[in-house]
Amino acid sequence: MARHRYRTVGFLVLSMVCAVRGTAQTSTGTAGTSQSTHALPGVELDRLVAVVNGEVILESDVDEERRMNAFQPFQDSSKSFSRERAIDRLVDRVLILQQAKLQPDQEISDAAVEAQLATLRQDIPACKQYHCATAAGWMKFVTDQGFTMDELMRRWRERMQVLRFIELRFRAGIRISDDEVKDYYEKTLLPEYERQKSVAPKLNTIADRIQEILLQQQVGNLLVDWLKTLRAQGSVRMMQPGEVAP
Numbered sequence: 001m002a003r004h005r006y007r008t009v010g011f012l013v014l015s016m017v018c019a020v021r022g023t024a025q026t027s028t029g030t031a032g033t034s035q036s037t038h039a040l041p042g043v044e045l046d047r048l049v050a051v052v053n054g055e056v057i058l059e060s061d062v063d064e065e066r067r068m069n070a071f072q073p074f075q076d077s078s079k080s081f082s083r084e085r086a087i088d089r090l091v092d093r094v095l096i097l098q099q100a101k102l103q104p105d106q107e108i109s110d111a112a113v114e115a116q117l118a119t120l121r122q123d124i125p126a127c128k129q130y131h132c133a134t135a136a137g138w139m140k141f142v143t144d145q146g147f148t149m150d151e152l153m154r155r156w157r158e159r160m161q162v163l164r165f166i167e168l169r170f171r172a173g174i175r176i177s178d179d180e181v182k183d184y185y186e187k188t189l190l191p192e193y194e195r196q197k198s199v200a201p202k203l204n205t206i207a208d209r210i211q212e213i214l215l216q217q218q219v220g221n222l223l224v225d226w227l228k229t230l231r232a233q234g235s236v237r238m239m240q241p242g243e244v245a246p
């Protein structure tokens with residue numbers, strides 16, 4: 001169970017891939033609200049589900065993680081959303097972003113985020129019915145998942161930050177062969193598109209994305225022990241229903 005939960009971080013751009021709700025910007029303001037015991041009549045407070053080295057994860061963050069699944073073109077549609085796994089992914093993501101802040105790097109530009117999203121909108125099977133190739137269709141798809149374009153940009157930028165940090169720290173020496181890319185395309189990607197009754201993109205158009213997936217899978221093996229160490233050395237508290245925040 002523990003090894004599975006830590007491996008899920010390799011997901012981040014895909015499974016991986018960021019639903020942490022701009023933790024640096026929002027967690028301080030929401031923590032006090034979550035701890036309050038005097039809600040106004042008819043107002044439902046956002047429930048606190050975890051505290052990671054002082055940063056909070058809220059029930060709304062878990063819901064956003066669920067909604068972000070719509071932007072994962074290569075996910076297995078036969079697997080249902082798991083709240084427990086989502087919380088574990090969010091905890092791991094906060095831990096990684098906290099470490100990334102200790103090693104300042106060049107900021108990911110809006111242009112880089114937009115470029116990834118432009119590719120993404122071509123790969124999401126559900127986008128076909130929305131005509132995501134058009135600006136209006138893409139906006140409709142994003143809105144229907146409960147996001148504004150600015151929110152999606154912010155969350156995808158976080159995913160890119162996490163992936164870049166992981167790659168810089170762990171990817172040295174890892175090589176993905178053309179045969180491995182082809183094998184993943186034929187045995188994993190094509191069957192998934194067939195299940196969704198969608199036309200799969202040509203291998204040469206998504207080989208780089210598949211290489212990224214396979215790279216993350218191998219990096220995940222190295223990431224497991226590192227995340228275990230971060231959890232052990234830090235302060236990670238999972239809140240139970242009805243539990244009062246510390």
